[in-house]
Amino acid sequence: xxxxxxxxxxxxxxxxxxxxxxxxxELADIVGITAAxxxxxxxxKAKAIRFSTLDKICEALNCQPGDILEWQNPAEKS
Amino acid sequence: MWNKTKSLMLSRIxxxxxxxxxxxxxxFVPFVADWYEGVSEGMGLIGGxxxxxxxxxxYVCEGLAVWAVAELHILLKNISKGEVFVERNTRCLxxxxxxxxxxxxxxxxxALWRFLVFLPAFxxxxxGLIMRVLKNVFEQAVEIKSExxxxx
Numbered sequence: 224x225x226x227x228x229x230x231x232x233x234x235x236x237x238x239x240x241x242x243x244x245x246x247x248x249e250l251a252d253i254v255g256i257t258a259a260x261x262x263x264x265x266x267x268k269a270k271a272i273r274f275s276t277l278d279k280i281c282e283a284l285n286c287q288p289g290d291i292l293e294w295q296n297p298a299e300k301s
Numbered sequence: 302m303w304n305k306t307k308s309l310m311l312s313r314i315x316x317x318x319x320x321x322x323x324x325x326x327x328x329f330v331p332f333v334a335d336w337y338e339g340v341s342e343g344m345g346l347i348g349g350x351x352x353x354x355x356x357x358x359x360y361v362c363e364g365l366a367v368w369a370v371a372e373l374h375i376l377l378k379n380i381s382k383g384e385v386f387v388e389r390n391t392r393c394l395x396x397x398x399x400x401x402x403x404x405x406x407x408x409x410x411x412a413l414w415r416f417l418v419f420l421p422a423f424x425x426x427x428x429g430l431i432m433r434v435l436k437n438v439f440e441q442a443v444e445i446k447s448e449x450x451x452x453x
Binding site: 256260261263264268269270271272273276 | 447448451452453
Protein backbone atom coordinates (compact mmCIF):
# COMPACT_ATOMS: atom_id res chain seq x y z
CA UNK A 224 0.00 0.00 0.00
CA UNK A 225 1.37 3.40 -0.92
CA UNK A 226 1.86 5.87 1.94
CA UNK A 227 2.62 3.28 4.63
CA UNK A 228 1.17 0.10 6.05
CA UNK A 229 -2.41 -0.27 7.25
CA UNK A 230 -2.48 -0.01 11.05
CA UNK A 231 -5.54 -1.66 12.62
CA UNK A 232 -5.79 0.79 15.53
CA UNK A 233 -9.12 2.53 16.01
CA UNK A 234 -9.29 5.84 17.85
CA UNK A 235 -12.47 6.08 19.95
CA UNK A 236 -11.79 9.60 21.09
CA UNK A 237 -15.14 10.95 19.88
CA UNK A 238 -16.99 8.28 21.89
CA UNK A 239 -15.10 9.18 25.05
CA UNK A 240 -15.63 12.90 24.42
CA UNK A 241 -19.37 12.34 24.03
CA UNK A 242 -19.42 10.35 27.30
CA UNK A 243 -17.62 13.17 29.12
CA UNK A 244 -19.68 15.82 27.29
CA UNK A 245 -16.62 17.79 26.24
CA UNK A 246 -16.23 19.69 22.96
CA UNK A 247 -13.30 19.44 20.57
CA UNK A 248 -12.17 23.01 21.19
CA GLU A 249 -12.36 22.53 24.95
CA LEU A 250 -10.30 19.33 24.85
CA ALA A 251 -7.79 20.87 22.44
CA ASP A 252 -7.32 23.77 24.85
CA ILE A 253 -6.82 21.48 27.85
CA VAL A 254 -4.43 19.13 26.04
CA GLY A 255 -2.54 21.97 24.41
CA ILE A 256 -2.87 20.91 20.78
CA THR A 257 -4.62 22.66 17.91
CA ALA A 258 -8.22 21.82 17.01
CA ALA A 259 -6.94 20.73 13.59
CA UNK A 260 -4.57 18.21 15.16
CA UNK A 261 -7.32 16.92 17.43
CA UNK A 262 -9.49 16.48 14.34
CA UNK A 263 -6.67 14.47 12.70
CA UNK A 264 -6.60 12.26 15.78
CA UNK A 265 -10.40 11.89 15.92
CA UNK A 266 -10.75 10.99 12.26
CA UNK A 267 -8.06 8.30 12.51
CA LYS A 268 -5.69 10.05 10.11
CA ALA A 269 -2.93 10.28 12.73
CA LYS A 270 0.06 7.97 12.22
CA ALA A 271 1.31 8.15 15.80
CA ILE A 272 0.48 9.67 19.17
CA ARG A 273 3.01 10.93 21.70
CA PHE A 274 2.86 9.53 25.24
CA SER A 275 2.70 13.12 26.52
CA THR A 276 -0.39 13.83 24.38
CA LEU A 277 -2.00 10.56 25.43
CA ASP A 278 -1.27 11.38 29.06
CA LYS A 279 -2.95 14.78 28.77
CA ILE A 280 -5.99 13.36 26.95
CA CYS A 281 -6.40 10.62 29.56
CA GLU A 282 -6.10 13.20 32.31
CA ALA A 283 -8.63 15.53 30.67
CA LEU A 284 -11.16 12.74 29.99
CA ASN A 285 -10.36 10.82 33.18
CA CYS A 286 -9.95 7.55 31.31
CA GLN A 287 -7.41 4.86 30.38
CA PRO A 288 -5.49 4.73 27.05
CA GLY A 289 -7.47 1.57 26.27
CA ASP A 290 -10.69 3.57 26.38
CA ILE A 291 -9.41 5.73 23.54
CA LEU A 292 -7.38 3.27 21.47
CA GLU A 293 -8.63 -0.08 20.27
CA TRP A 294 -6.87 -2.76 18.24
CA GLN A 295 -9.08 -4.44 15.68
CA ASN A 296 -8.03 -7.81 14.32
CA PRO A 297 -7.78 -7.40 10.53
CA ALA A 298 -8.83 -11.04 10.07
CA GLU A 299 -12.03 -10.42 12.01
CA LYS A 300 -12.72 -7.24 10.06
CA SER A 301 -12.74 -9.06 6.70
CA MET B 302 25.93 38.63 2.41
CA TRP B 303 25.38 35.28 0.66
CA ASN B 304 22.35 33.37 1.92
CA LYS B 305 19.99 30.52 1.02
CA THR B 306 17.49 32.81 -0.76
CA LYS B 307 20.20 34.24 -3.00
CA SER B 308 21.52 30.75 -3.73
CA LEU B 309 18.01 29.64 -4.73
CA MET B 310 17.60 32.72 -6.90
CA LEU B 311 20.94 32.00 -8.61
CA SER B 312 19.80 28.43 -9.32
CA ARG B 313 16.56 29.71 -10.85
CA ILE B 314 18.44 32.25 -12.98
CA UNK B 315 20.79 29.49 -14.17
CA UNK B 316 17.81 27.32 -15.09
CA UNK B 317 16.33 30.19 -17.12
CA UNK B 318 19.73 30.79 -18.83
CA UNK B 319 20.00 27.10 -19.62
CA UNK B 320 16.46 27.12 -21.06
CA UNK B 321 17.46 30.00 -23.36
CA UNK B 322 20.59 28.08 -24.39
CA UNK B 323 18.48 25.01 -25.23
CA UNK B 324 16.13 27.19 -27.28
CA UNK B 325 19.10 28.72 -29.15
CA UNK B 326 20.57 25.27 -29.78
CA UNK B 327 17.48 24.37 -31.84
CA UNK B 328 18.74 26.68 -34.62
CA PHE B 329 22.35 25.50 -34.43
CA VAL B 330 21.77 21.73 -34.41
CA PRO B 331 22.32 21.34 -38.20
CA PHE B 332 25.59 23.36 -37.95
CA VAL B 333 26.81 21.31 -34.97
CA ALA B 334 25.97 18.07 -36.82
CA ASP B 335 27.74 19.36 -39.92
CA TRP B 336 30.80 20.36 -37.88
CA TYR B 337 30.91 16.96 -36.18
CA GLU B 338 30.62 15.23 -39.55
CA GLY B 339 33.73 17.14 -40.62
CA VAL B 340 35.91 16.58 -37.57
CA SER B 341 34.97 13.02 -36.53
CA GLU B 342 36.65 9.94 -37.87
CA GLY B 343 34.67 6.90 -38.95
CA MET B 344 35.06 4.56 -36.00
CA GLY B 345 31.83 2.71 -35.33
CA LEU B 346 29.77 -0.36 -36.16
CA ILE B 347 27.83 1.52 -38.83
CA GLY B 348 29.78 3.41 -41.44
CA GLY B 349 28.79 6.36 -43.58
CA UNK B 350 27.65 9.88 -42.78
CA UNK B 351 26.84 10.84 -39.19
CA UNK B 352 25.03 14.03 -40.14
CA UNK B 353 21.46 12.69 -39.90
CA UNK B 354 22.01 10.41 -36.84
CA UNK B 355 23.78 13.27 -35.04
CA UNK B 356 20.95 15.68 -35.83
CA UNK B 357 18.30 13.20 -34.66
CA UNK B 358 20.27 12.49 -31.45
CA UNK B 359 20.72 16.19 -30.69
CA TYR B 360 17.05 16.99 -31.28
CA VAL B 361 15.95 14.05 -29.11
CA CYS B 362 18.36 15.13 -26.35
CA GLU B 363 17.13 18.70 -26.68
CA GLY B 364 13.56 17.55 -26.08
CA LEU B 365 14.72 15.57 -23.05
CA ALA B 366 16.68 18.58 -21.81
CA VAL B 367 13.53 20.75 -22.07
CA TRP B 368 11.67 18.15 -20.00
CA ALA B 369 14.46 18.01 -17.38
CA VAL B 370 14.72 21.81 -17.16
CA ALA B 371 10.94 22.14 -16.79
CA GLU B 372 11.00 19.63 -13.91
CA LEU B 373 13.97 21.46 -12.38
CA HIS B 374 12.06 24.73 -12.61
CA ILE B 375 9.06 23.22 -10.76
CA LEU B 376 11.41 21.72 -8.17
CA LEU B 377 13.10 25.06 -7.48
CA LYS B 378 9.73 26.86 -7.38
CA ASN B 379 8.46 24.38 -4.76
CA ILE B 380 11.65 24.73 -2.71
CA SER B 381 11.36 28.53 -2.76
CA LYS B 382 7.77 28.16 -1.48
CA GLY B 383 9.12 26.08 1.42
CA GLU B 384 7.65 22.84 0.08
CA VAL B 385 10.72 20.62 0.01
CA PHE B 386 9.70 17.12 1.00
CA VAL B 387 6.51 16.80 -1.03
CA GLU B 388 5.33 14.11 -3.44
CA ARG B 389 5.55 16.51 -6.45
CA ASN B 390 9.30 17.02 -5.89
CA THR B 391 9.85 13.27 -5.93
CA ARG B 392 8.05 13.14 -9.28
CA CYS B 393 10.31 15.97 -10.54
CA LEU B 394 13.44 14.02 -9.60
CA UNK B 395 12.01 10.88 -11.21
CA UNK B 396 11.36 12.87 -14.39
CA UNK B 397 14.90 14.30 -14.45
CA UNK B 398 16.32 10.82 -13.85
CA UNK B 399 14.32 9.35 -16.75
CA UNK B 400 15.30 12.25 -19.02
CA UNK B 401 19.00 11.57 -18.30
CA UNK B 402 18.63 7.81 -18.78
CA UNK B 403 16.79 8.30 -22.08
CA UNK B 404 19.43 10.80 -23.24
CA UNK B 405 22.03 8.16 -22.38
CA UNK B 406 20.06 5.69 -24.51
CA UNK B 407 19.95 8.16 -27.42
CA UNK B 408 23.70 8.76 -27.21
CA UNK B 409 24.17 4.98 -26.91
CA UNK B 410 22.40 4.49 -30.24
CA UNK B 411 24.46 7.32 -31.75
CA ALA B 412 27.57 5.46 -30.56
CA LEU B 413 26.84 2.82 -33.22
CA TRP B 414 28.13 5.39 -35.73
CA ARG B 415 30.93 6.80 -33.55
CA PHE B 416 32.28 4.87 -30.55
CA LEU B 417 33.42 8.12 -28.93
CA VAL B 418 29.79 9.05 -28.24
CA PHE B 419 29.71 6.25 -25.66
CA LEU B 420 31.41 8.73 -23.33
CA PRO B 421 28.48 11.22 -23.09
CA ALA B 422 26.12 8.20 -23.02
CA PHE B 423 27.99 6.85 -20.00
CA UNK B 424 27.90 10.20 -18.19
CA UNK B 425 24.18 10.70 -18.93
CA UNK B 426 23.30 7.23 -17.63
CA UNK B 427 25.55 7.75 -14.59
CA UNK B 428 23.84 11.07 -13.81
CA GLY B 429 20.43 9.47 -14.34
CA LEU B 430 21.33 6.76 -11.82
CA ILE B 431 22.50 9.34 -9.27
CA MET B 432 19.23 11.23 -9.70
CA ARG B 433 17.33 7.96 -9.25
CA VAL B 434 19.11 7.27 -5.95
CA LEU B 435 18.39 10.85 -4.88
CA LYS B 436 14.73 10.32 -5.80
CA ASN B 437 14.61 7.21 -3.60
CA VAL B 438 16.14 9.15 -0.69
CA PHE B 439 13.59 11.92 -1.24
CA GLU B 440 10.76 9.39 -1.30
CA GLN B 441 11.84 8.12 2.12
CA ALA B 442 12.15 11.69 3.42
CA VAL B 443 8.59 12.48 2.23
CA GLU B 444 7.36 9.37 4.07
CA ILE B 445 9.21 10.33 7.29
CA LYS B 446 7.92 13.91 7.08
CA SER B 447 4.36 12.70 6.57
CA GLU B 448 4.72 10.45 9.63
CA UNK B 449 6.14 13.35 11.63
CA UNK B 450 3.34 15.69 10.50
CA UNK B 451 0.71 13.16 11.56
CA UNK B 452 2.21 12.49 14.97
CA UNK B 453 0.01 14.27 17.47
